[in-house]
Amino acid sequence: MTKLKHIYLSINEMETIKKGLFKDLPELKLIRVDENGLEKIEPGAFENLPKLKKLVLDNNKLRKIDDGVLENLPSLQTLFLQNNELDGINVNTFKTLDQLEVLWLQGNKLKEMKKGDIDNLKNLRELNLNDNEIRVLRPGFIDGLTKLEEVDLSNNKLTVIPNGVFSKSSITDLKLGNNDIVTIEPGAFEGAHMFDLDLRGNDLLEVTVGVFNSIFVNRLDLSDNKIEVIKDSAFDGSNFQFLHLDGNKIHQLRSGVFENVKVTVVSVKNTNLTDRDLVSLRDLSISFNFNSGTDSRQARSVIR
Known part of the structure; x- marks a missing residue:
């Protein structure tokens, strides 16, 4: 024994x-x-x-x-x-x-x-x-x-993600989905290098400057919040492969949102956006995924 x-x-x-x-x-x-x-x-x-x-x-x-x-x-x-x-x-x-x-x-x-x-x-x-x-x-x-x-x-x-709580950490996969988050303080993710940052299913109303600036995240998921506004320069200096904004209340994406950010695919399914709302982004090398009912040929023409 x-x-x-x-x-x-x-x-x-x-x-x-x-x-x-x-x-x-x-x-x-x-x-x-x-x-x-x-x-x-x-x-x-x-x-x-x-x-x-x-x-x-x-x-x-x-x-x-x-x-x-x-x-x-x-x-x-x-x-x-x-x-x-x-x-x-x-x-x-x-x-x-x-x-x-x-x-x-x-x-x-x-x-x-x-x-x-x-x-x-x-x-x-x-x-x-x-x-x-x-x-x-x-x-x-x-x-x-x-x-x-x-x-x-x-x-x-959770309702608040405070400044510095995840800054300069070694975390590569952070799941914060399905909380009650209404506020993310600037600097909460400072210096982040992540594969996946999941914030879906919270109560965010807007994306402000200082929260997602100068971070490197393969997939940032902000879907199914209550986001209506994304401020110009909100993503400045950052690098994303996939940015998920699905299921929010966004009705406009201005060119200033993506001027100084590297992003390959932005998903805007089930939002208030249509391809016509993205005309100002036609010169950006970004692929936009729309609602399933949107004509994909029309969507591609917007971003050529």
Whole structure:
């Protein structure tokens, strides 16, 4: 038994993981205690597990992780805590998980993310916070996470993306869709180099100068907001492969919007725009995708 490497305790009725439960299994690399009625984990429950790489605790009833529960796990790389009832993160919760690369916290009841929650996880690459109740992102909550690539904050209750919160980060895939975002402060994405920036399904009314300037994003998705106005120079200095503006209330795109931006495809499906509204853009090397009912030959003629 002492050489056991994987242990599966899924789909049981375990309510508590007692201190020292696995202490005589130092070779364990994987522990699964998902889909139980788990309500409490005692400090020391995971002691003497120097080789543990993956810990699966999702789909339980955990409301908090006490100090000391996740200590002394020097090899842990993946931690699944999704679909529990966590409503906050203690400053010491993840403090010693130096090698953690993947952290899933989706489907909990978290209200905010602040400095000190996770900023000690220097090797973190993937952070999933989808489907919580997060209303506030405090600047600094990802400071120092230089290897972070994927962050999912979709389906929360965010209304504001503050200045600097994602500036100069290493994130390449950022999901902020289906929140209640009405304001993005200038500098929120300063210096961004991303593959995908997803802001669809929010409550943005306009695109202002200073939010999306001088960023490099393969796909910027602003579809299904309430955007009526895009200010001239709103995208100045930026580089996009795909810009999605579908499902907004835009009725005009002036030439000043795209004068100093590199963009290949702009999608304006299900907006108030027609090909006639884009006559002033005919000299730009941009492909516009219209509503499905628009004559594609007419659309192409506008941008020649």
